[in-house]
Amino acid sequence: EAGVVQSPRYKIIEKKQPVAFWCNPISGHNTLYWYRQNLGQGPELLIRYENEEAVDDSQLPKDRFSAERLKGVDSTLKIQPAELGDSAVYLCASSLGGRGDYEQYFGPGTRLTVT
Amino acid sequence: GENVEQHPSTLSVQEGDSAVIKCTYSDSASNYFPWYKQELGKGPQLIIDIRSNVGEKKDQRIAVTLNKTAKHFSLHITETQPEDSAVYFCAASMGTYKYIFGTGTRLKVLA
Numbered sequence: 001e002a003g004v005v006q007s008p009r010y011k012i013i014e015k016k017q018p019v020a021f022w023c024n025p026i027s028g029h030n031t032l033y034w035y036r037q038n039l040g041q042g043p044e045l046l047i048r049y050e051n052e053e054a055v056d057d058s059q060l061p062k063d064r065f066s067a068e069r070l071k072g073v074d075s076t077l078k079i080q081p082a083e084l085g086d087s088a089v090y091l092c093a094s095s096l097g098g099r100g101d102y103e104q105y106f107g108p109g110t111r112l113t114v115t
Numbered sequence: 116g117e118n119v120e121q122h123p124s125t126l127s128v129q130e131g132d133s134a135v136i137k138c139t140y141s142d143s144a145s146n147y148f149p150w151y152k153q154e155l156g157k158g159p160q161l162i163i164d165i166r167s168n169v170g171e172k173k174d175q176r177i178a179v180t181l182n183k184t185a186k187h188f189s190l191h192i193t194e195t196q197p198e199d200s201a202v203y204f205c206a207a208s209m210g211t212y213k214y215i216f217g218t219g220t221r222l223k224v225l226a
Contacts, residue, residue, distance in 0.1 A: 042204050042216025102147045106158035
C-alpha cells in the first residue's frame with residue numbers, strides 16, 4: 001500500500017513569491033493534516049481536514065496561507081507571498097478518521113527555502 | 116493548552132546498549148501518546164503508541180511506559196543498532212486529532 005505522497009520534495013523561492021505544495025493521502029484515509037516543522041523542532045499543526053471540510057485551521061496564518069481539499073482526497077497548501085520565516089519542512093499526514101482512530105501517517109515532506 | 120517536554124535533546128549510546136527517552140505532558144486529559152522516528156530527509160514514522168488505559172506496551176526491542184499520575188511517558192530501546200540512529204519525537208493527544216509534539220531527541224548509536 002502506498003504511503004502519503006507529497007510533491008515537490010524541495011522548493012527554493014525568493015521572498016514575496018508564491019508557492020504551493022501537494023499531498024495525496026493514504027487511500028481510504030478521510031482525515032488529512034498539514035504540519036510545519038521548523039529546524040530542530042517537532043511538527044506543528046496548521047490545518048486538519050475531515051473529508052473536504054477544514055475542521056481545525058486555528059493555527060493557519062490566514063493572511064498568507066491557504067489550503068484546499070476540494071474532492072476530499074488530495075490537498076494543496078499555498079503560501080502567497082512567502083516570507084523568509086516560512087522556510088521549514090511542510091509535512092502532510094493522514095489518518096482513517098472516525099471515533100477512536102488516532103494514528104497519523106506522515107509523508108516525506110516538502111523542504112521550503114525562502115531566500 | 117497542552118505542553119510536551121522531551122529529554123534529552125541528544126543521546127549517544129554504544130551499539131547493543133539501551134536508550135531511554137522521556138517526555139512529560141501538562142494536561143491530564145491527554146490519553147494517547149505516539150512515538151515517531153524521523154530519519155534524515157524523511158517524514159516521521161510511527162513506531163509505537165500507548166493509550167492511557169495501558170501502563171506499558173512492547174514491540175520487539177521497543178517499549179513505551181506511561182505514568183499517568185506523574186504525567187510522563189518514556190521510550191525504551193534495547194539492544195540498540197546503528198539503524199536506530201535518528202530523531203525521535205513523542206507526542207500527546209487529548210482524545211482528539213491534535214497532536215502536541217515534543218522537541219525531539221537525536222539518538223546516535225555508536226558502532
